[in-house]
Structures are given as structure tokens and as C-alpha cells.
Amino acid sequence: MTGPRPAGRPWTAAEEAQLSILVASGMKVGFIARKLKRSPGAIYARINAVRKTPRDLAARRLSLPSERLVHAQAAAESNQIDDTT
Numbered sequence: 001m002t003g004p005r006p007a008g009r010p011w012t013a014a015e016e017a018q019l020s021i022l023v024a025s026g027m028k029v030g031f032i033a034r035k036l037k038r039s040p041g042a043i044y045a046r047i048n049a050v051r052k053t054p055r056d057l058a059a060r061r062l063s064l065p066s067e068r069l070v071h072a073q074a075a076a077e078s079n080q081i082d083d084t085t
Contacts, residue, residue, distance in 0.1 A: 008042055016050070023047060 011019075015036055022032045033040045 008038065011046060016046070019043070019046060020050070 019032065019036065022035065027035075029040045029043050033043050036043070
């Protein structure tokens with residue numbers, strides 16, 4: 001066989017909804033994997049796939065270290081200004 005191996009079975013809307021509920025409730029990935037009858041790797045992959053958004057749509061999301069640094073510096077400067085007044 002040539003080419004990439006086929007991925008696992010497709011995710012249904014019901015499984016995605018249940019995944020988001022379980023992740024939000026703080027369940028561990030191993031438990032979620034057993035509950036949804038998928039591997040822990042599949043759970044991690046799906047969580048990351050759902051979280052990915054284009055940079056244009058996620059203007060408030062700071063994903064690069066340089067973006068976080070600039071934001072942290074601006075916040076620190078703002079706090080210093082507020083403290084002196």
C-alpha cells in the first residue's frame with residue numbers, strides 16, 4: 001500500500017458534542033478515550049483540530065511567544081501607570 005494510512009472512523013456531531021462536554025468538565029483524556037471508544041491520540045488530535053482557528057478570526061488569541069511578550073509588556077506598563085496615579 002502506498003500513501004498515508006487511512007485515518008480512523010469519522011467523528012459524528014454527537015461525538016464532538018460529547019467530547020466538548022467531557023473536556024469542559026475536566027475529565028482526563030484516558031477516561032474520555034474509553035467513553036468514546038477511541039484512542040487517547042485521537043482525542044488529543046480532535047481537541048487540537050477543533051481549537052485551531054485562522055489568525056484573522058482570532059485577533060484576541062495570542063499564540064506566538066512574541067505576541068504574548070508584547071501583550072504582557074503592555075499590561076505591565078499599564079499597571080505601572082495606574083499605580084502611580
